[in-house]
Amino acid sequence: MEMKCSGSKQSDFDLTRRELLKLTAATGGALAAGRLLPGAAPPAAAQGANAPAAPVNVVLRVNGAEHRLTLDPRTTLLDALREHLHLTGSKKGCGLGHCGACTVLMDGKRVKSCLSLAALVDGREITTIEGLAQGERLHPLQAAFIERDAFQCGYCTSGQIMAGVACIAEGHAGSAQEIREWMSGNLCRCGAYDHIVAAIQDAAGATGSIRGG
Ligand code: FES
Numbered sequence: 001m002e003m004k005c006s007g008s009k010q011s012d013f014d015l016t017r018r019e020l021l022k023l024t025a026a027t028g029g030a031l032a033a034g035r036l037l038p039g040a041a042p043p044a045a046a047q048g049a050n051a052p053a054a055p056v057n058v059v060l061r062v063n064g065a066e067h068r069l070t071l072d073p074r075t076t077l078l079d080a081l082r083e084h085l086h087l088t089g090s091k092k093g094c095g096l097g098h099c100g101a102c103t104v105l106m107d108g109k110r111v112k113s114c115l116s117l118a119a120l121v122d123g124r125e126i127t128t129i130e131g132l133a134q135g136e137r138l139h140p141l142q143a144a145f146i147e148r149d150a151f152q153c154g155y156c157t158s159g160q161i162m163a164g165v166a167c168i169a170e171g172h173a174g175s176a177q178e179i180r181e182w183m184s185g186n187l188c189r190c191g192a193y194d195h196i197v198a199a200i201q202d203a204a205g206a207t208g209s210i211r212g213g
């Protein structure tokens with residue numbers, strides 16, 4: 001499945017693919033757009049609710065910016081991000097807390113945004129994949145994902161990167177085994193696990209976060 005080009009000369013295809021990889025690592029990019037996943041659940045508004053609930057006012061702090069929204073109280077954080085703020089880097093895979101595609105940081109800790117109600121995270125500091133880079137400078141883990149070719153379709157990538165950032169910050173990146181254990185809540189149907197672990201090890205090394213022993 002993995003696409004590799006032989007020969008040392010970089011082709012046009014290589015350049016194009018590289019750009020796509022960069023976009024995917026930085027934003028969860030178009031390759032992994034939610035509508036391409038046949039099993040993706042519909043937005044909260046279409047989830048078979050019979051009676052409309054009274055809307056609530058919510059202040060969401062996302063990537064350093066404050067957003068005032070009026071939402072159905074049943075709206076998940078994931079749907080608020082994707083459908084209302086158009087931050088589509090966080091992906092909807094299972095919608096049930098099993099796959100990790102929707103992982104974001106809340107006050108620095110990883111959460112599965114499909115399991116959080118937007119109305120209950122009012123005022124908390126949310127970081128999504130779109131808020132990870134500093135301007136043009138990618139986060140070390142985003143750069144490591146590109147270097148290590150740590151994805152194929154890219155659908156799980158934003159969740160993997162957000163969980164990986166937390167995994168490193170928590171001090172759980174001391175060995176490949178430890179990373180596998182602490183990243184086990186993030187699934188990759190393409191099976192890019194070895195590359196993901198290598199990227200996290202690289203980034204942990206680059207940020208001096210690897211514990212001794
Ligand atoms: S979408 Fe699968 S855990 Fe949230």
Ligand code: FES
Nearest residue numbers: 152156188189190
């Ligand atoms: S890269 Fe395809 S699901 Fe992980």
